Amino acid sequence: MIKVNMDLLNIAYEKYKLKNGLEVILHHSPSLPLVSVNIWYRVGSANEKKGKTGIAHLFEHMMFQGSKNVPKELHFRYIQEAGGTLNGSTSFDRTNYFEKVPSNFLELALWLESDRMGFLLPALTQEKLTNQIGVVSNERLERYDNQPYGLAWEILSSNLYPDGHPYSWPTIGFMDDIKSYTLDDVSSFFKKYYSPSNAALVIAGDFQKEKIKDLVAKYFEDIPSQNSSSGESESSLNIINNKFEKNILIERDENVQLERIYLAWHSDKIYGQHDNSFDVLSDILTGSKSSRLTKHLVYDTEMAQDVSAYQFSGKYAGHYMIIATAKPGTKLNKLKEEILNEIENIGKNGVSEKELVKSKNLIKSSFIYSMQNLDVLADQLNHYNFYLNEPNSFNYDLKRYEEVTNESVKNLISSFLTRPFVELQIKPVNKK
């Protein structure tokens, strides 16, 4: 096993709450003259409703359109002028905003983040909304509709999760929904979810320790807390465990060259007791040239051009996917059979100690490698705070991988992967 000193993953921090409910997490690390500011709002596409999808993500775009004291386009411009980098992203469970600036520009980042947290609405206009609906529609076209196999995820999730489930629609949203939003939708979304009490602010890197709390108070303390949501999805949560009883097969003809098969099972939520074993199983199945499915399908038999397996896990549910692209001449049903055989084999005979050690060592070293980047570190502190209510969970997280055993991997097969699954087959459109 790798012996590296795990104190490297013990990240010192201080966490406290402002009177308006904003959580603040400080991690001081002056090794480079940089500081990361990272905010998570506890809202994602899981908080949307059917017929009103994509608003969490569209809203993220609106947060870059200026606020009361920041004219349109200047949010980006001010951070860039300071030599900083910035972005935001939306997932099922949360929306994040982050910038990394030279440490002497920390106050600028706090000013910008606090202005849009507290004073976005006075600057909202129809013109900005129309413009960003155009941008997001194009984002959807570029990243999904115009990509080979680009719609696979939304087809799978809409079949895997029951109608109305918070994970049953894609984060980007459906085109008709995206185009339907009005200023009222946007401002009610803000009032409901963008209260300081629904957010956590991480500041990581090089800052003046004795002044940082005053600085945070200066910009964030006077932002009023709104009568905000609990952060929980309003979609009926009792349907989450409503699993399907029979395999579901979806067949589609698309503009692709090679046939591809997707198999998806319900699995475990993030940090659930099986979540870690699924990640290790992915390494064992498709993580390297010698992994089982890669070696068998891509190397030895050349039935597949590629194969990958991974565990998606969120706050409300998780699913496990295996995806294989067929070489010309291979039938998808043959690929499916081979994949299911290997799963059955692991269920019966388990995995080897060597396979477990390889996966654990790769995971362990990836934890160390990930410490290189302050943005990644700041985001991870917020991630752990959100899901585990403890920002410094790096060692805890790593430990749960070290605890994976042959038994815990074998158990996945009987508990999850022998249950019904969704199968998506995508084949080239028949040319006349």
Next chain:
Amino acid sequence: MDKTLNRAIKPDALGDMKFELPEIERFRLGNNLSVLFVKKENLPILRFTLLTESGSKFDADSQKGLANLFARVLDEGAGKYDAAGLSDEFDILGSNFNIGCLNDNIQITLQTLKENLDRSLEILGIILSQPHLDEKSFEREKRKVLTSIQQLKNSPEDIADITFDRVVFGNGNPYAYPVIGYTADVNGISVQNIRDYYKQKFTPDNSTLIVVGDSNRLELETVLNNYLAGWTHSYQKTELKYQKPQENFSIYLIHKEGAVQSEIRVGHLSEKRNEAHFFAKHLLNMILGGQFTSRINLNLREDKGYTYGAFSRFNYLKDSAQFLLSTSVSSENTGKAVTEILKELKEIRKGVKEEELEFAKSSTIRRYPGNFETYSQVAANLISLVVHSLPDNYFDTYIDSLNKVSVKEVNEAAIENFHPEKLSVLVVGDKDHILRQLKELNSGKVIELDIWGKKISS
């Protein structure tokens, strides 16, 4: 602290920044491999990047795809290990190993924990000096590559990128062809070609090893000489000829049935990287299309909402360069988007504003320390130093060189480097929706190409 906050006032910077640039150490190993080393010790990591000038530009006429195929076979077995065995050896150490092929070079990246430095380098040494390059692995990788080429046909982005190089560099230019190659060419490559390529081009005296991490020169020199000594053969030079194509304003269309967007590429040849003009060109491009608040992105995205993003760059290769502007827009806005792009290119030749230049300088200069944050960023900086043969004091003089650039120089750079009459416009999209829009832009003249860039006679 003063608690009465006036939010209308943008806060100022708090003092000046101190930043020390890393020191570069150079040495040469017994096998003639030159090494550039930068010490970085905040984590117990070492990152190695081996650059061998043996990229696809050396692919002969009927052998496009040779360098890439060689790179793919290189780690498919070496010494006593087969392909899976090699990958196991790295995995068990928690090391990341990767080989990639570009136009100019083949890049091998190895990232390892310090505790596994010796063993990681030992395996690297085995791959470099004792690769099997066996028939079976070769045939398998060749089939995979052929299938990948087939898959490209449905990716409008890839088609646009690949074919634009062909259009801009022109037939016969070593940079005109896709790294992955063409089906007929790859089909014709033999395992002997791969073995010859290894002997002639993949050599230590044609390579530079970039090391970033927790070590010191003495330790590195010892371990590297120890594990890489078996890699010894020497380089056989090939002279490349770079013809310049005739450049006239042209609009090219590649039909992609059912596409809901159009991939747009606009550009022309450019001078290869030259330090005298590099900084003015960099700032000029920042203003035009090099970042989010550039003229082009603000126009096409933030004003018109035509696209998710539009960006431009000078794409510097070792022996040539291209100016390239790229975006993708919905079909109905294709003609309008191209019109706006052409307008911006004409407009910037009339000059930039002082405040635009100040912004570009401020952004680039203040961001500079952040470019040395991660091990891979430091390595990337050293890669450009090696590829473009920059002086070792390049990083030390970088900020001064940028600061010195005047509006006048940027305006001259705009006149010298943007040539509206030489532009190629390439659009990959659904002909039924966009042909008429494109014809309107150029008195009816649109040249139709197949996906690999061959003219379709209509």
